[in-house]
Amino acid sequence: MKEEIFTLQNIKIKICSDSLVFPPSPHGTKGLGENIEVRKGDWVLDIGTGTGILAILAAKMGGKVWAVDILDREVECAKQNALLNKVKISIVKSDLFREIPKRKYDVIIANVPQELLSPKIIKNSKPEIIIGMHGFGDGSRLLIKTLKQAKPFMKQSSRLFVVVYTMIGWRNSLKYISKNYSAKLLDFFPGEVKSFVYEDLEWYKSRPEIGTYRKGEKYWADLFVFELKLK
Numbered sequence: 001m002k003e004e005i006f007t008l009q010n011i012k013i014k015i016c017s018d019s020l021v022f023p024p025s026p027h028g029t030k031g032l033g034e035n036i037e038v039r040k041g042d043w044v045l046d047i048g049t050g051t052g053i054l055a056i057l058a059a060k061m062g063g064k065v066w067a068v069d070i071l072d073r074e075v076e077c078a079k080q081n082a083l084l085n086k087v088k089i090s091i092v093k094s095d096l097f098r099e100i101p102k103r104k105y106d107v108i109i110a111n112v113p114q115e116l117l118s119p120k121i122i123k124n125s126k127p128e129i130i131i132g133m134h135g136f137g138d139g140s141r142l143l144i145k146t147l148k149q150a151k152p153f154m155k156q157s158s159r160l161f162v163v164v165y166t167m168i169g170w171r172n173s174l175k176y177i178s179k180n181y182s183a184k185l186l187d188f189f190p191g192e193v194k195s196f197v198y199e200d201l202e203w204y205k206s207r208p209e210i211g212t213y214r215k216g217e218k219y220w221a222d223l224f225v226f227e228l229k230l231k
Contacts, residue, residue: 002016003016004017004024006033008029008030008033008034009034009057013053013060015052016051016077020073020126022051022074022113022132023051028111028114028165029053031223031225032109032111032162032163033053033057035161035186036058036109037159038057038107042106043063043064043103043104043107044066044105044106044108045067045100045107045109046058046108047068047097047110048070048111048112049068049075049091049111050078050132051078052067052078052079052091053081054111055082056089058107059087059089060085063107065087066091066105068091068096070094070095071128072093096145096146097149097150103153104154104155105154105158106157106158107159107160108150108153108158108159108161109161110150110160112146113132113134115165116134116135116138116139116167116169116204116210117196118204119203120199120200120203121196122134137169138168138169139210140168140172143162143164144172144173144176147160147176147177147180147181151180151230158230159227160227160228161186161225161226161227162228163224163225165221166223167193167210170211177228180231181230182229182230182231183227186225186226187223188222188223188225190223191220192219193218193219197212197219
């Protein structure tokens, strides 16, 4: 197990993880972690918790937090990290919203997989890695499924924090958001694509739905951070 210290909104968080647990990244973790707002006493739901870093952040900000992940290893990792940071979080294994209490949450954080994995990458990857990274379809399917399922768990004042990553069919994501939610853009920043892209670069360059671009010898993609509310 590898232990690191991350700082989000001036809050320090200790995180232990291993090679089969998707680590905190400068994409979803930083994009969401620097922009989510949790008030003391808010009911918070963290979907796709992974290491638990965003759930821990929400708990340290005063939220009453539930966190879910579909993978057993991630659930156990998040539980260990909650103990390490001395915060109380209800952490359960769940396919998105399936196993959580049917209530209205003040804040929902959805850092679900938004990578588009090529057939070659899928063939050479362990199932846990695929589930933890692949957005399915054009890469936007899991995010849109999450956005559809979130509505019954929200009230008019609820805030749903998501990122949209241009390494997928991001136009479909933005189209769904614009039709179904009131959206506030909180942040936007570019970043280099993850290392696996270079293992099958020609395939990724051939995909018109992906919004990547070249800067020098590297390839980059963009990240949008949104706060969503019911219309």
